[in-house]
Amino acid sequence: MATLHFTKGHGTGNDFVLFADPAGEVDLTEDQVAAICDRHFGVGANGILRAVLSRNIAEGAAALAEDADAEWFMDYRNADGSVAEMCGNGIRVFSRFLIDNALARLEPGETLPIGTRSGVRDVQRNAAGFQADLGRWRLSAGEPLVRAKELPVARPGLGITVGNPHVVVALASVEELESADLAYSPVIEPEQPDGANVEFVVAAEPMVKDGVGHIRMRVHERGSGETLSCGTGAVAAALATRYWAGAGAPNQWKVDVPGGTVGVRMFPTEDGEHVSLSGPAELVFVGELEV
Known part of the structure; x- marks a missing residue:
């Protein structure tokens, strides 16, 4: 010993x-x-x-x-x-x-x-x-569906890789976000070969203020369950929200998680767009x- x-x-x-x-x-x-x-x-x-x-x-x-x-x-x-x-x-x-x-x-x-x-x-x-x-990121292939306990129907997800795999799901309201029971593992269809962290996201009102995007997130991490925060998950959630928002969406985001707030920034480099995460x-x- x-x-x-x-x-x-x-x-x-x-x-x-x-x-x-x-x-x-x-x-x-x-x-x-x-x-x-x-x-x-x-x-x-x-x-x-x-x-x-x-x-x-x-x-x-x-x-x-x-x-x-x-x-x-x-x-x-x-x-x-x-x-x-x-x-x-x-x-x-x-x-x-x-x-x-x-x-x-x-x-x-x-x-x-x-x-x-x-x-x-x-x-x-x-x-x-x-x-x-956190380096370069990429969209993952496929169109996964995600089922979570206490969410009545399967929701479409967006696969994003930021060094580890994520599937991000947009929800309609804070009430939906809070109702999801993440003590149970969300089910991803089709099943991901290496598993994935699953993020559930709601946009703030307003979503963009003074050029900074703002979202709220909960996460179920593979191998750990629901956590108070996931850094790469916050990055994936911000990237997914920017993707859904389309042209003109900001490159700087504030992400609220149950344990606090982190910052995400997308920026160009010689080898492509990188994304950074900041916080305590x-x-x-x-x-x-x-x-």
Whole structure:
């Protein structure tokens, strides 16, 4: 039995257990991850973030090939122990963890590259806390239907990939949004090969004010269930709403989630349009576990 020194953190209520494993020596099983994330018998979290040096994890080779400065790799596991490609709230909290533990530095105006399974993601400080460039996004093929408990009929969804897969569903009212019972997994038809996070979205009134779009969202994350926030989900929801709104829709959005508010911005780059996510990152407490 070994002692795991950990930190609990969250980004708008999307919470994580974080620990440093520079040498890549701690290989938690799915059952161990699930036990740690259990809210009754463990620490409680939506997932686990392991900080490992990119050179010491197999997936880190691709990160270092993409950016030699991507010293740290964010090894993310969902609450059920499954492996995930990326986490938008998680990468902000991960960056805060590295900085507060003197594992990395990030001065105003500087960029901190972080390796993930969906590529290197650049993090900067901003007024909201941290901003992460989540890279290029794309629409997914197909026209999925989504069924959710307490929503009377199946709703059309829009598939969007932002390093991990999402299906976004527009609802007609706040009442519909609140009535959906996301304790049960929404059913996507046809079934997605790798699963998907499902976001339910309602536009604010007005939807656009002073050039900034505004939406409200709830989410069911694959491997974690309903969470208070999903960073990549907020990005997917904003992208989907802009797509539905058509020409003239803004490239900057405010997304309200049950745990707070995050910002989304779309911007051009040499390799195509990128999208960024900004918001707070909080570290709550430290502790030890016998695993």
